[in-house]
Structures are given as structure tokens and as C-alpha cells.
Amino acid sequence: MTKAGNLIHRIRVERRVTSENTRGEVVYDWTKVVNLRAEKNPLRGREFFQAAQVQSEITTRWRIRWRLGLDETMRVVELSGQKMLYDIKAPPIEVGGQRDWMDLMCSAGPQDDR
Numbered sequence: 349m350t351k352a353g354n355l356i357h358r359i360r361v362e363r364r365v366t367s368e369n370t371r372g373e374v375v376y377d378w379t380k381v382v383n384l385r386a387e388k389n390p391l392r393g394r395e396f397f398q399a400a401q402v403q404s405e406i407t408t409r410w411r412i413r414w415r416l417g418l419d420e421t422m423r424v425v426e427l428s429g430q431k432m433l434y435d436i437k438a439p440p441i442e443v444g445g446q447r448d449w450m451d452l453m454c455s456a457g458p459q460d461d462r
Contacts, residue, residue, distance in 0.1 A: 350390065350411050350443070350449050351421055353411070354387040354411075354415075355385035355386055355387055355411075356428075357386045357388045357426065357427075357428050358383065358384075358385060358386075358426075358427040358428045359384050359385075359386045359410060359412075359426055360380055360381075360382070360383050360423060360424070360425045360427055361380075361381045361382050361383075361384065361418060361422050361423070361424055362378040362379060362381060362424075363381050363410060363421070363422050363435070364376060364377075364378055364421065364422075364423075364433050365378070369383070376392065377424065377454050381389055381417070381418070381422060382415070383427070384412050384413070385412070385413075386410045386411060386412045387410070387411040387412075388408060388409075388410060388426075389409040389410075389411065389444070390407065390410060391406060391409060393450070406453045406454065406455055407455050407456050408434055408453075408454045409451050409453055409454070410451065410452040411450070411452075412445065412449070412450055412452065413448070413449060414441070414442065414448055414449055414450045415446040415450070416453075418436075418440050419439060419440070420436045420437060420439050420440075420448075421436075421439055421442050422436050423435050423454075424436060424452060424454055431455050432453075434455065434456045435454060435455050436453070436454055437453050437454060438453045440452055441453065443458050
């Protein structure tokens with residue numbers, strides 16, 4: 349089971365927002381929801397293939413302390429290490445059934461600001 353000492357990565361969860369520019373065009377941007385500490389678990393081998401049953405692109409599982417308000421329309425920005433972007437590909441998964449931890453199943457890679 350995860351321990352608080354395993355939360356060595358810093359991440360930011362962002363939500364996509366839309367607005368209009370001065371010409372009336374729709375503009376997409378990302379805004380911060382929360383900064384968190386997380387445990388990073390790259391999926392490979394058997395674990396990756398099990399996750400692929402849900403979503404073939406899932407490459408990374410981020411484990412965080414349980415919290416309300418996160419969903420699959422958001423993204424994760426890794427602030428420590430490579431500073432990569434991760435799309436959250438599925439609704440957050442509660443781990444252990446006691447609202448202690450949750451997993452964010454994500455895909456990583458070069459992504460634009462859709």
C-alpha cells in the first residue's frame with residue numbers, strides 16, 4: 349500500500365477552459381486546479397496490458413491522496429523531473445475503499461494545448 353513517503357513527485361492538475369478573444373473566436377487554455385504530491389507508476393508489462401483493456405493509451409498511473417473534484421477531462425503536469433503533460437484517460441479510481449488514495453490513469457507524450 350502507498351505511504352505518504354512515496355509521494356515524491358510534484359504535479360499540477362489543470363482544467364481546460366474556453367473563452368473568446370477580441371475577434372469573437374473561441375480560445376482554449378488550461379487553468380490550475382490544484383498542486384499535489386504524487387507517486388508515479390509507469391505501466392509496463394502485464395500491468396500495462398491490464399490497463400489497456402480500459403484504454404489502450406494508458407502509460408502512467410499517478411497515485412494521490414483522495415480528493416473530490418477531479419475527473420477525466422483534466423490533465424496532469426509533472427512539475428518535478430521531465431515536466432511532461434499527461435491526459436487523464438478515465439475517471440479517478442478510489443484505492444482501498446476508504447477514501448485514502450486515488451489513481452489517475454494517464455497517457456503521456458507530446459501534446460498540444462487543444
